[in-house]
Amino acid sequence: MSAGALPGxxxxxxxxxxxxxxxxxxxxxxxxxxxFVEYDGPPLESLELYTKKSGDxxxxxxxxxxxKGDRDVALRPEMTPTVARMVAAKAxxxxxxxxxxxxxxxxxxxxxxxxxxxxxxxxxxxxxxEADVSADAELLAVAxxxxxxxxxxxxxxxxxxxxxxLLTALLRALEIPASSDAAVFAAIDKIExxxxxxxxxxxxxxxxxxxxxxxxxxxxESSDLDAMAREFAHVPDVAxxxxxxxxxxxxxxxxxxxxxxxxxxxxxxxxxxYTGIVFELFDAKGQMRAICGGGRYDNLLEALGGVxxxxxxxxxxxxxxxxxxxxxxxxxxxxxxxxxxxxxxDDRAYVRAVNVAAELRRRGLATxxxxxxxxxxxxxxVAADAGAGRVVxxxxxxxxxxxxxxxxxxxxxxxxxLYDSLENDGNSDSTGATDHP
Amino acid sequence: MSAGALPGxxxxxxxxxxxxxxxxxxxxxxxxxxxFVEYDGPPLESLELYTKKSGDxxxxxxxxxxxKGDRDVALRPEMTPTVARMVAAKAxxxxxxxxxxxxxxxxxxxxxxxxxxxxxxxxxxxxxxEADVSADAELLAVAxxxxxxxxxxxxxxxxxxxxxxLLTALLRALEIPASSDAAVFAAIDKIExxxxxxxxxxxxxxxxxxxxxxxxxxxxESSDLDAMAREFAHVPDVAxxxxxxxxxxxxxxxxxxxxxxxxxxxxxxxxxxYTGIVFELFDAKGQMRAICGGGRYDNLLEALGGVxxxxxxxxxxxxxxxxxxxxxxxxxxxxxxxxxxxxxxDDRAYVRAVNVAAELRRRGLATxxxxxxxxxxxxxxVAADAGAGRVVxxxxxxxxxxxxxxxxxxxxxxxxxLYDSLENDGNSDSTGATDHP
Numbered sequence: 015m016s017a018g019a020l021p022g023x024x025x026x027x028x029x030x031x032x033x034x035x036x037x038x039x040x041x042x043x044x045x046x047x048x049x050f051v052e053y054d055g056p057p058l059e060s061l062e063l064y065t066k067k068s069g070d071x072x073x074x075x076x077x078x079x080x081x082k083g084d085r086d087v088a089l090r091p092e093m094t095p096t097v098a099r100m101v102a103a104k105a106x107x108x109x110x111x112x113x114x115x116x117x118x119x120x121x122x123x124x125x126x127x128x129x130x131x132x133x134x135x136x137x138x139x140x141x142x143x144e145a146d147v148s149a150d151a152e153l154l155a156v157a158x159x160x161x162x163x164x165x166x167x168x169x170x171x172x173x174x175x176x177x178x179x180l181l182t183a184l185l186r187a188l189e190i191p192a193s194s195d196a197a198v199f200a201a202i203d204k205i206e207x208x209x210x211x212x213x214x215x216x217x218x219x220x221x222x223x224x225x226x227x228x229x230x231x232x233x234x235e236s237s238d239l240d241a242m243a244r245e246f247a248h249v250p251d252v253a254x255x256x257x258x259x260x261x262x263x264x265x266x267x268x269x270x271x272x273x274x275x276x277x278x279x280x281x282x283x284x285x286x287x288y289t290g291i292v293f294e295l296f297d298a299k300g301q302m303r304a305i306c307g308g309g310r311y312d313n314l315l316e317a318l319g320g321v322x323x324x325x326x327x328x329x330x331x332x333x334x335x336x337x338x339x340x341x342x343x344x345x346x347x348x349x350x351x352x353x354x355x356x357x358x359x360d361d362r363a364y365v366r367a368v369n370v371a372a373e374l375r376r377r378g379l380a381t382x383x384x385x386x387x388x389x390x391x392x393x394x395x396v397a398a399d400a401g402a403g404r405v406v407x408x409x410x411x412x413x414x415x416x417x418x419x420x421x422x423x424x425x426x427x428x429x430x431x432l433y434d435s436l437e438n439d440g441n442s443d444s445t446g447a448t449d450h451p
Numbered sequence: 452m453s454a455g456a457l458p459g460x461x462x463x464x465x466x467x468x469x470x471x472x473x474x475x476x477x478x479x480x481x482x483x484x485x486x487f488v489e490y491d492g493p494p495l496e497s498l499e500l501y502t503k504k505s506g507d508x509x510x511x512x513x514x515x516x517x518x519k520g521d522r523d524v525a526l527r528p529e530m531t532p533t534v535a536r537m538v539a540a541k542a543x544x545x546x547x548x549x550x551x552x553x554x555x556x557x558x559x560x561x562x563x564x565x566x567x568x569x570x571x572x573x574x575x576x577x578x579x580x581e582a583d584v585s586a587d588a589e590l591l592a593v594a595x596x597x598x599x600x601x602x603x604x605x606x607x608x609x610x611x612x613x614x615x616x617l618l619t620a621l622l623r624a625l626e627i628p629a630s631s632d633a634a635v636f637a638a639i640d641k642i643e644x645x646x647x648x649x650x651x652x653x654x655x656x657x658x659x660x661x662x663x664x665x666x667x668x669x670x671x672e673s674s675d676l677d678a679m680a681r682e683f684a685h686v687p688d689v690a691x692x693x694x695x696x697x698x699x700x701x702x703x704x705x706x707x708x709x710x711x712x713x714x715x716x717x718x719x720x721x722x723x724x725y726t727g728i729v730f731e732l733f734d735a736k737g738q739m740r741a742i743c744g745g746g747r748y749d750n751l752l753e754a755l756g757g758v759x760x761x762x763x764x765x766x767x768x769x770x771x772x773x774x775x776x777x778x779x780x781x782x783x784x785x786x787x788x789x790x791x792x793x794x795x796x797d798d799r800a801y802v803r804a805v806n807v808a809a810e811l812r813r814r815g816l817a818t819x820x821x822x823x824x825x826x827x828x829x830x831x832x833v834a835a836d837a838g839a840g841r842v843v844x845x846x847x848x849x850x851x852x853x854x855x856x857x858x859x860x861x862x863x864x865x866x867x868x869l870y871d872s873l874e875n876d877g878n879s880d881s882t883g884a885t886d887h888p
Contacts, residue, residue, distance in 0.1 A: 017539070017540045018540070020496065020497060020524060023493035025490075027490055027537065028488040028489065028490050031488075031491055032489075043815075046817050048817075048819070049819035051788055052468050053465050055462050055463070056456045056457060057494060059456070060457060074519075077518060081457075082560045083458075099455075100464065111822050144822045144823065148823065149822050264802055268803070268806040269805060269806070269809045270809045271809075319454075351486060351488055352486055365701055368706060369706070372708075373707070375484040375485060380485075381484065382485070385548050385581045386581065
C-alpha cells in the first residue's frame with residue numbers, strides 16, 4: 015500500500031482539518047449574514063456539462079472517464095455549470111434574487127508543480143435574477159467582509175474591480191474598432207507581465223495611432239473614475255457606464271468596504287464568460303495569486319440552461335487564502351479537544367467514572383476518560399495536553415474533586431453540584447477554552 | 452445540457468442541504484462531546500488501496516479509471532482504507548488511543564434500484580490503539596447518543612450486538628469443528644431471511660448432530676448472556692468471553708445507553724474483517740436496512756499498513772437515518788434564512804438602508820434588503836417568508852421604525868439604539884428564530 019495520498023491530493027489530519035473547518039466556518043458565517051443559503055451538487059457530473067461551457071480543450075485538464083454505464087463523466091473542475099444547471103431546472107419556482115453559496119471540492123488534472131494541487135475547496139457565492147448594479151456591490155461586499163472576518167484589512171487585501179462595458183465604451187470613444195477588442199483585452203490582461211516594448215505586446219495595437227494607444231493606456235493605468243466622469247461627460251455611452259460605476263462605488267462604500275475597493279481596468283477575466291463588472295481580490299503586496307475572482311456573467315444561464323436570467327458570482331479557494339493567513343500570522347490556533355477529563359481514582363471507580371463522563375457529555379461538554387488504567391499524574395497530563403479546563407477525580411463512592419487546570423485549584427463537591435455548576439456556566443457544546451470550529 | 456444530476460447522484464437544493472447540515476451538525480456535536488476529532492482524506496485514491504482490502508471483486512462496484520498520469524484510481528467506496536493508511540503513516544507519532552471521526556461522501560457503482568443511490572455521506576467513527584472492551588463500549592455509546600440527539604429513543608432504534616469470539620467459543624464448546632465455522636456463520640447470518648427447512652440452510656449443518664444444531668440455535672436465538680454465564684461456567688473458553696461481554700454490558704449501561712442494547716448472536720458481519728464485538732443499529736420495527744454497522748477489526752492495520760494496532764469503528768450513512776427521521780416526524784424544519792430585513796422607504800433612502808443592513812450584518816445578524824425598488828408591503832411579505840423576526844424601515848434621514856413581525860408591534864428609535872439593542876439580545880450569528888444548522 016502506498017503510504018500517501020495521490021500526488022496533488024491532501025490528507026487532512028485533525029490539525030489541518032481544524033484549520034480548514036475554521037475557514038469554512040468563516041465563509042458560512044459571513045455568507046449567512048448576507049442572507050445567502052447553502053446548496054451542494056454532485057462532485058461527479060456528465061462531461062458534457064463542462065465541454066458545453068468551456069469547449070473540448072477543457073478535457074485535457076479534467077479527471078474524466080467512462081463510468082460502468084458507458085457515460086462520459088468528470089469530477090467537477092468548477093461549480094458554476096452545476097449551479098447554472100440547478101437554477102435553470104427550477105428557474106420559475108425560485109424566488110428572485112436567488113442568493114446561494116456552496117463550498118465544493120474541485121478537481122483539475124494540472125501538471126505537477128511545487129505547491130500546485132489537483133484538488134481544492136472553493137467558496138462559490140452567486141446571485142441570480144438581478145441585473146442591477148446593487149447586486150454587484152452586494153457580491154463584492156460579501157467577499158470583502160470575509161477578508162475582514164479573517165482579520166485581513168485593506169492594508170492586507172485589495173479588491174481590484176473593472177467593468178467590461180466601461181472598457182468597451184472607452185475603446186469606442188477613442189475610435190478603436192470593435193474588431194480589435196479581443197486583442198486589446200488580451201494585451202491589457204498581460205500589461206503587468208509583458209513589458210510595453212515586447213513584440214507580443216505591440217502586435218495587439220496594429221493600426222491604432224500611437225497617441226490613441228497612449229491615451230487608452232493612460233486611462234487604464236490611472237483607472238480614475240472621477241477623471242473619466244469629467245473627461246467623457248459629453249460622450250453618453252461612456253458617461254452612462256461611468257455613472258453606473260459611480261453608483262456601484264457609493265453602494266460598496268455604504269456596505270462599509272470602500273477601503274478595499276480599487277478600480278483597476280487592467281483586470282480582465284474570461285472574455286467569453288463575463289459581461290459586466292469583474293473583480294479579483296489580491297494580497298496588497300501583490301505577491302500571491304488571486305485570492306478570489308468573479309463578476310457578472312449574464313449570458314451563461316441562457317447558453318447552458320436555456321433560461322434568460324442575469325447572474326453574477328465569485329469563487330474563493332482555500333489554498334491561497336490559507337497561505338496568506340499563515341504568512342500574516344492570522345491562522346487559527348488548533349482548538350482544544352476537551353472541556354473535562356474524568357479520572358477514576360482506581361479500578362473500583364472505573365464504571366462510576368464512565369457514568370460521570372457520560373453525564374457531562376450529555377450536558378454538552380466535550381469529555382474524556384482513560385480507556386485503560388492510568389496513574390492520576392499521567393491522566394492530568396493527558397487532560398492538559400487535550401486542552402481540558404477541568405479534571406474530575408472520581409472514587410467508587412461519595413463526593414468528587416474538581417481540579418481547575420489553569421490555576422491548579424481543587425474543590426470537593428457532590429456529583430449533583432458538579433452537574434449543576436457545569437450546566438449553568440454556559441459551556442455547553444464547547445470545550446470550555448476555544449470553540450471548536 | 453442534461454437538466455439533472457447523473458443517475459444515483461443527488462442535488463442538494465437549499466432545503467435538502469439544510470436537512471443534511473442539521474444531521475452533520477448532530478454527528479459532529481456528539482462525536483466532539485466524546486472527545487473525537489475530525490479528519491478527512493481525498494475522495495480519489497489509488498485503486499490498490501481498495502483491492503488490497505477487499506480483493507479484485509470490489510472493482511465491479513467502483514468508480515475506477517486511469518488518470519492522465521496512467522495511475523489506476525477510484526472514487527472512495529468507504530473510508531476505512533484511507534483512515535488505516537493515514538493512521539499507519541503516523542502510527543508512532545499519534546497519541547493512543549486515537550479517536551477520530553469523518554463525514555466523507557462515498558461512491559459505489561450499484562445497479563440502479565428504486566431508492567438505491569450511487570453516493571452517500573457516512574459518518575465514520577474509529578478508535579485505534581486500544582484492545583480493551585472499554586473502547587467497544589465507548590464506540591457503541593457514541594452511536595446510541597447520536598440516536599438520542601436525533602430524538603430517537605430505544606423504542607425507535609435498537610443496537611444489536613454480537614461477538615465473533617463468543618460465537619466461536621460456543622461452537623467449540625458444542626464440539627462443532629472449526630472447519631464448519633464459515634458455513635455456520637453464513638447460515639446464522641441468513642437465519643432471518645432463509646427458513647430453517649430450506650435446502651441452502653440445511654447444507655451448512657452436514658455432519659453435525661441435530662441435537663447440537665438445536666442447542667446452538669437455541670443459544671443464538673435467545674442470546675441470553677446471563678443464561679450462558681450459568682450454563683458454561685465450567686467451560687473456561689466460553690466463560691472468559693461471556694465475562695468480557697458482561698463487562699461490556701455494564702460499561703454500556705454506565706454510558707447511559709443500556710436501553711438500546713440487545714445482545715443478538717444472529718448479527719454476523721464481514722468474516723474476513725471483524726475480529727471481536729460487532730454491532731448494527733436498526734429501527735425497532737426492523738423494516739429498514741441497518742442505520743449503522745461496525746465493530747472491532749484488530750487485524751486490518753497490519754494487513755493494510757504493516758502496523759500492528761488494535762482498531763474498531765463504525766459507519767453511519769445519511770440515507771437510511773434521514774428516511775427514518777422523516778418517517779418518525781423528527782426531520783428538522785427548514786431554518787429561517789434571516790433575522791432582519793431592512794426596508795428603504797423610498798429610493799432616496801436606498802444607500803442609507805444598505806449601510807444599515809451592513810451594520811446589522813457586522814453585528815452578526817443575518818440581514819437582507821431589496822436589490823431593487825419594492826413596495827413596503829411586498830418587502831414585509833418577503834421578510835416574513837424568509838423567517839425574519841424584524842423589519843427595519845429606513846428613511847433618508849432620522850430615526851428608523853422597527854416592526855416585530857411576530858406581534859406586529861412597531862417602535863421608533865435612533866440607529867444607535869437599534870444597534871445597541873441588537874448587540875445585546877444574544878442574537879449574534881443566528882437568524883433570531885431558529886439556529887441555522
